[in-house]
Amino acid sequence: MKSNTSTKARVLYCAEASSGGIAEYVKFHSLALVESGLAVTILCREDYPHKKIPGVSFVAELPAKQKKASSLMRVLDYISDSRTISRKVLDLVTGGGYDYVLLDCFREYLSPFWVGPLKKARAKGIRFGVVAHDPVRDFVVGPHWWHSLSIRMAYSFIDDVYVHDSSRIDFGRSHPETIRIHEIPHGPYEISPPIKGREIVREEMGFQKDDQVCLSFGQIRDGKNLDLFLRAMTSLPESVKLLVAGKSDSGSQKTPEYYQNEARERGVDARCQWLIKYINEDEIADLFAASDLVLLTYSKAFVSASGVLNIAVECAKPVLASGGAGPLKTAVSNYPIGEWIEDLNEESVASAVTSLLKPGREFHFAEYADDHSWKRNAATVKDAIVRKTDED
Template identity: 30%
Template sequence: MRDEPLTPADRAARAASGTILVSAQSHFGGIAEHAHYQAQELARRGFDVVMLCHRDHLLRPTAPLYRRIPGLRRSRRKGFLGRLVAVAAMAFNFWLLAWHMVRLQPRFVLLDAASEYFAPLWAWPHILLHATGRIYLANLHDPVRSRHFGPEWLHRWSLRLIYALLDGGLVHGPVPAEAGLPASLALGLAPLGPFEDTYSHPASPDLRQRFGIPATAPLVLSFGHVADRKNLDLLIEALADFPQVHLLVAGASIGSTQKQVGDYRAQAQRLGLADRVHFDDRFVADADIPSCFAAADLVALTYRSDFVSQSGVLQHAVAFQRPVLVSCGPGPLRATMESFALGELVEPDSVNAIADGLARMLAKPENRAAAFSAYAEASSWRANIDALLRLEEKVRDQRAMPAS
């Protein structure tokens, strides 16, 4: 169903409530989805929402209720030159955000994610804007900011800069102590909501046939970017104990520093599992997501112990009522599994733990409809935006307090 276009009276009413500027630096994937649905819900509440984004940011079937400024840039080149252009584009995007903040004077700016990457190149105008009263809020999808490149001193400097401009952040669950968030940063607890547009696409009935998976064979799905943090090597090794079970890895590799799909394909070949481990090694478009989950019997989220965030794949699994096999460190995903009976939670980084959890799920399938329903009710964009607006009020109250 498409949302109705705005009338001039609607736009006037929204302008009176103040503009909210959403910075959508990610153009695809879970973070981009999250920003889109937040903007939609804010617009439904009557706010004038403007999203600064890439030109190809989530070309969706649902008409946006918010305004878009498709001015962000990114590099499409490869190699060293491509990396330099990517850094320059990132800096340009944040300077462009600063310009639009000056131009629009928003009620607050909402960053789609709190990324500190190369902050010394772009943080300064935002720190100045923050000092003059602008409010910065962010989605802290991953509050534990590990160093991924460069020297440690640069990483720490970048973190200090991003936290110098942030007033508050939304988190999806308990924040691990190692996150080291400053005490001055106001926090709000907000759930992930459902990816509604995705579920409007019909599921194709021929996915199993396309990969040669028998209709009666149990099928485990690992969905999303192929990344080391997902422990796919351990999941594939555990599959050796289950001669009837098939695994579908649906997603593209994410970078040269990570194991590639070819590495996992070679591992399956060495273990004699090539006929039961299947790869759809591409970015899976929205229209194809329902087919993957409808064909699967369960979904594997076998993260490493250093994964302490939430997983957008869980939203897909719940929407299609597919139980999940989960491992992870302490954080929102673990808290969710401890609160809702959505599947099996096992210790991370262990082939035996994965195999034991899989054995339990296959031996005794449970009716988890009530748990899926309870989780879906607790995890909505309505609740997410309620938390965001409470966070804004909290920040305003803190700013109004006299300095001690």
């Protein structure tokens, strides 16, 4: 498939996620790719919230995800949904008009059941890339042999893997010679300026002028260790408050009510404010403006990049972070934008919060922002796409 260098390379960006950090990533990433000179069409779900991106075309024909009560129904629905996505990609590329398919995230679960149509597309000469937000696949579903097979099958049609740091990639075997690895920065999530401003938002939420507000932003999930922070609050000054803003995750995750009960049991409920809903774009800047510290207290299983980190940097708010080895740890350890906790417990959290909120503590966000631009990201992706299509 020899491309005509006088025309734009045509990219089909398959956006499986409709909410959360990955959906936001696709929004800013696709815009940067268009600005770099690529023609981008996003294949997304009917409920994808960002369907008005300048220069980007949309095929919003993937069904919205449905919540299923039983584990068996969730598994069957996952297989059906994955096959629907794969078949739609095959249909679109078979019809012509695309040189390259970019997948919004890597997923291997049950891949032998849904990978077939994508392998057919690859056999037709279509090239594939994937943004591997979680390159270390250590959450094992089923026996290890099945897990390894699923990873290998999910990478079997991939040409390019885009990662956000140099962490080891789990290919389910040795690195296939046909796959190229590209390290790209996670760009900032640009947000509109605050509408109400810090003082008004804090007053509306019942915070006092001298309160120090810690923000937990985004989907409420077990892996963010919100209950641990609530326990740590008991050893912090009364002026340290908590603002939780985001919607509840589905499935087997602990509910917002669980954390609210935990706050009551610990005697810190009067120091907490809960905004349990989907946060609209025009609300984000005000919530960060009202806060003094952003919580990214992930469990060790979290080895991905963090979109919330990039919002915090954009808003010049320090972060308290933890997790496994990955892009988040690399960022917070290498730049003066917050503190990284290696051993996450109540004492280490309380100590880090005290240090980060100390008067006169200085942070420098500009260096991180300069090194993590969407322009630099898109240039690397474009180079990989153009070189790959020109080689064929």
